[in-house]
Amino acid sequence: MVYLIVGGLIGVVLGWLLAGSKAQARQQELVDQRVEALKQDTVESTRRRVEQEVRGELQEPVREELVEKYSAEARAEADRLVQRLKREAEAEADKVIKDAEIKSRQLVLEAQKEGEAELKTRRLEQQKIEQRLSNRESNLDARAERLDEREEAVKAREQQVADGEAGLAGSQVELERQRAEVEVLLEKVAGYSAEQARAELVARMVSQAELEANRKIKAIEEQAEEEADKRAQKIISVAVQRYAGDFVAEKCVNVVSLPSDDMKGRIIGREGRNIRALEAATGVDIIIDDTPEAVIVSGFDPVRREIARRSLEKLIADGRIHPTRIEEVVGKTDQEVAQSIKEAGERAAFELGIHGLHPELIKIVGRLKYRTSYGQNMWSHSIEVGYLCGLMASELGVNVKMARRAGLLHDIGKALTHEQEGSHALIGADLCRKYGEHEVVRNAVAAHHNDEPQNSVIAHLVIAADALSGARPGARREILETYVKRLEDLERISMGFKGVEKTYAIQAGREIRVMVEHSAVDDQAAFALSRDIARKIEDELTYPGQIKVTVIRETRAIDYAR
Known part of the structure; x- marks a missing residue:
């Protein structure tokens, strides 16, 4: 491989020298062509210059006379002048040729010097390459020797490993035999088979692991609860201490007092037309029984029940009870109850400092005044939850207005559970989405009974406040x-x-x-x-x-x- 590289380098040098000689010959050819061209240009320019001088000296009349008189002499003189100028031109051309030859020799000498310098440089580079190749060859030889040594060492180690594996196989066979003997001996002494002992050991390890896991779980829970309880107790106690609400007990029936039992007949009317008109206009049941001086208004919808109660009280106070008057009074009472519902919603929003509620949401919040759950009035409950959410949010540094808004609207779906089927939380969430409430409020309403995952701290605060308001002693009644x-x-x-x-x-x-x-x-x-x-x-x-x-x-x- 080294000889190939050296041969290649020698070929490169010879090619370069051959190219240099060809370049020198080409240069000489170009010099000759330039000298010949210069010679021709010099003679031609000299001839034109002489003709121009002669023409300038002779005028046209004199020229005619001289032509006639001295034509022979002029021709002779012109020939002599031409010969003289020709000799001068040839001398000048020889001089130019000599100068060109001198310059060409100088150029050739300079080119030779440059070629020799470049050749010297190439030779030095070639020597360096040869030195590097020699060093690399030496390194390759040393590496080959080391590889041979390593190969011998690997072969020796492989032989040792093979010998060790053979000895290990024998030892393993011996250990298996001894282990079998020990197992037989242990089974005889302990009265357990290997499978039974293994099962017993696994059962004990599982029991110990469960105990250790329970111990660690208890320690972690105690550590977490220690901080969480302090913080939660503080937040809840502050919220509970700062708020005190009124609780109103409502029923599914209302009792209307009568001035006398004679009024029952007038309410019933001829062939029951008055009571039928009243039930048709209000959508509730009017129960007239043996209860003295009392009429029972029964209805599942609390708003309709309230309209019927107020209408019946007005009719009893007025004394004029007939179908036309009943429809008139029920219409006016319906408007009054609608206005009171709107005022109740506005009052709830005003008490909590909530602004920007949609008018329809305000009306639905007001309807909660006539809705109860386990005997607890939902309007009062919603206001209380709003207060508690705001108090806990202020303790935690959360948006207080957003928390109060979510607390007020969390049970808004209960106002429509008589009209729509489904969970009141999801119904309320749909209402919040329909009337443009914030997504945090909508999620808090939907998630306060785990109908969907809680996505914010406010959702968890609503759950806590709802539990606080409903879990107070006497707040709710159960069947x-x-x-x-x-x-x-x-x-x-x-x-x-x-x-x-x-x-x-x-x-x-x-x-x-x-x-x-x-x-x-x-x-x-x-x-x-x-x-x-x-x-x-x-x-x-x-x-x-x-x-x-x-x-x-x-x-x-x-x-x-x-």
Whole structure:
């Protein structure tokens, strides 16, 4: 490979020299052509110059005379002059040719010098290349020697590894044999087979892992709850202390007092035409029974029930009761109730400092004044939730106006549950979207009963404020059957766990105490059991506020002194 490179370099140098000689010959040819051209130009220019001088000296008349007189002499003189000028031109051309030859020689010498300098430079570069090639060849030889040494070392190591694998295989066979003997001996001593011992070990490890996991979970929960409880207690206590609301108990029926029992006949009218007209105009049922001096107005829609109550009171006070008068009074009362509903919505927005509510939303909020849930008035409840949301938002540094807005509108769907089917939370969210409320408010309304995920802090504040307002003692009433069934469900869920001995629902269903067998549930498992019961109650039951789950593990040691 080295000889090929050297040969190539020599060929390059020879080619360069040949090209230099060709260039020199071409240069000489160009010099000769330039000298010949210069010679011809010099002779021609000299001849033209002489003719011009002669023509300038002779005038036309003199020229004619001289031509006639001295034509022979003039020709001779002209010939002599031409010969002289020709000789001068030839001398000058020779001089120019000599100068051109000298310049060409100088150019050739300069080109030779430049070629020699470049050749010298090329030779130096060639020497450097040869030196590098020589060094690289030496390095390749040394590397080849090292590779040979490594190859020999690898072969030796492979032989050692093969010998070690053979010895290891023998040792492994011996260890397997010894292990089998030890297992047989252990099975005889312990009375357990290998599978039984493995299962026992796995069961113990799982039990220990569960205990360790419960212990860590308890520590993490205690650490998190320690900070969360302090913060939550502070926020809730501040919100509760700063607000006190009135609670109005409403019923599904209204009782209208009569001045005397004779009024019942006038309300009924001839062949019942008055009572039919009143029921048709108001859309409620008028119940007239043996109750003295009282008429019952029954209706599922609280607004219609209120219109009927007011209309009946006006008719009784006026004394004129007939179908035409009934329609007139009911029409006026309908307008009055609509105006009172609007005023109630405006008053709720004014109390909470909320601006920019759509007029239709204001009317729907006012309708909540005639809507109750578990005996709690929804208009008052909505205002209270708005206040609580605002107070907790101010403690957390959240947008207070947005929180109050979401709290006021969170149960707005309940005003239309008599007219539309579905969850009141989703109905309210659709209303908020329809009338241009902010997405945070819409999500808080839709998510306060977990109908969709909560996307903001305000949504969680609405849930907390709703629970606070509904869980106050005396805020809501429940039907006895529903209350009893919830207590039974609490005890049933708690008894469904392993190790539970007894369970009691106390504090009006707001706490469940679970007694466990001390031998079946240890201290760590008791914390896990309380958490599991709480999660199952959340999944299966619907209840206001929160329910405390207390797991009690008791160990009694009894002895007698005789």
